[in-house]
Amino acid sequence: MDTIQILFFSLSALAIFSAIMVLVSKNPVHSVLWLIAVFFAISGHYILLNAQFLAIVNLIVYAGAIMVLFLFVIMLMNLNSEGEPRKNWWMKLAGVVSGGCFLVVLVSLVKQATELSGKAALMKTGDIGLIKNLGKALFSDFVVPFEISSVLFLSAMVGAVVIGKKD
Amino acid sequence: MPIQYYIYFSLALFSIGIIGVLTRRNAIIVFMCIELMLNAVNLLLVAFSKMHHGAALLNNATATTGVEGQLFVFFIMVVAAAEVSVGLAIIVMMYRNTHSVDINFLNRLKN
Numbered sequence: 004m005d006t007i008q009i010l011f012f013s014l015s016a017l018a019i020f021s022a023i024m025v026l027v028s029k030n031p032v033h034s035v036l037w038l039i040a041v042f043f044a045i046s047g048h049y050i051l052l053n054a055q056f057l058a059i060v061n062l063i064v065y066a067g068a069i070m071v072l073f074l075f076v077i078m079l080m081n082l083n084s085e086g087e088p089r090k091n092w093w094m095k096l097a098g099v100v101s102g103g104c105f106l107v108v109l110v111s112l113v114k115q116a117t118e119l120s121g122k123a124a125l126m127k128t129g130d131i132g133l134i135k136n137l138g139k140a141l142f143s144d145f146v147v148p149f150e151i152s153s154v155l156f157l158s159a160m161v162g163a164v165v166i167g168k169k170d
Numbered sequence: 171m172p173i174q175y176y177i178y179f180s181l182a183l184f185s186i187g188i189i190g191v192l193t194r195r196n197a198i199i200v201f202m203c204i205e206l207m208l209n210a211v212n213l214l215l216v217a218f219s220k221m222h223h224g225a226a227l228l229n230n231a232t233a234t235t236g237v238e239g240q241l242f243v244f245f246i247m248v249v250a251a252a253e254v255s256v257g258l259a260i261i262v263m264m265y266r267n268t269h270s271v272d273i274n275f276l277n278r279l280k281n
Contacts, residue, residue, distance in 0.1 A: 007171065008171070011171055011175070015175075015179045018179070018183065019179075019182055019183065019186070022183055022186045022187075022206055023186060025186075025190065025199070025202060025203070025206065026186065026189065026190045026193070026194065026199075026203070031196060031198055031199060034199055034202060035202070038202050038205070038206065041183075041206065041209070042209065045209050045212070045213055048213055048216075049213075049216060052216055052217065052220050053220075054216050054219075054220070054240055056240070056244075057212075057216060057240055057243055057244065060244065060247060061209075061212075061247070064247050064251055065205070065209070065247070065250075068251065069205065069250070069251060069254050072254060072255070072258055073198065073201075073202065073254075073258070076198065076258050076261065076262060077198060079262070080262075080265050080271065094193070095193045097192075098189055098192030098193035099189050099192075099193065101188075101192060102185045102186075102188045102189035102192060103185070103189075105185055105188060106181055106182065106185035109181050110178060110181060113174060113177050113178065113181070114174075119173055119174055119177070122172070122173045122221055122225075123171060123172050123173060123221065123224065124171055124172075124173050124176060124217045124218075124220040124221045124224065125220045125221070125223055125224030125227070126171050126220075129220060129223050129224065129227065129236075131219070131220075131223050131234055131235075131236050131237050131240065132216075132220075132240060136234055136237060137237060137240060137241065137244070140234070140237040140238070140241060141241060141244070145241055145245075148245060152245065152248045152249075155248070155249065155252050156248070156251075156252055158252075159251075159252035159253075159255050159256050160255070162255075162256050162259070163255045163256050163258075163259040164259075166256065166259040166260055166263055167259040167262055167263065169266075
């Protein structure tokens with residue numbers, strides 16, 4: 004077992020444990036903090052795959068901006084003291100069983116897929132994840148989606164202000 | 171690293187997100203589980219892009235195959251940021267009207 008495998012499995016275990024803790028923690032602030040741990044683990048996976056630009060963007064955009072927005076909204080509503088009302092335990096059980104069935108079906112599907120046998124993701128080498136190559140592709144082949152996303156951001160900003168303002 | 175490991179890991183994260191959407195009633199935590207599912211998909215897209223890049227490098231040492239996958243991840247992050255801003259504004263508006271973020275109160279479309 005070499006270093007890459009040890010890092011892969013420890014990051015995966017950290018991500019799955021933190022994702023489960025997002026679900027089971029009662030306090031929403033704790034959920035947000037566990038979700039930040041998930042994002043850090045996923046950024047570690049990006050670095051293992053040598054996708055350096057996406058690792059940094061994931062940290063800045065998700066763990067930085069979006070999670071701060073979540074924390075801000077939770078603290079604005081003062082939800083961190085009040086607990087969630089109890090729900091029927093069989094509804095929770097039904098949710099867990101249906102999600103587990105989804106997982107089992109897809110895992111068995113991947114196990115049977117012969118196209119995937121012998122394929123491997125290239126670890127820690129390959130330079131397509133660097134800013135130079137991604138920027139070249141972004142500003143030559145993907146210019147139109149890039150510009151459209153600015154319109155999307157403008158409409159999202161206007162929508163957030165219009166929805167959020169008191170009337 | 172075999173691509174199956176990445177698929178299993180992403181499926182586990184995606185299923186945890188689905189279980190969270192189905193079982194929790196706090197709207198903010200449901201929203202965070204949707205972010206979790208988006209991140210599972212992002213990780214799988216990057217892994218597949220590296221898989222195709224590794225296959226293309228065997229034939230051509232200067233190939234840039236697989237850049238599209240990573241740019242898709244970039245655009246998914248852009249859309250997710252816009253989605254979060256609008257969605258949290260909707261949750262704040264809902265809290266202002268009902269003084270709760272329980273999604274079971276949001277059944278007014280039924281009547």
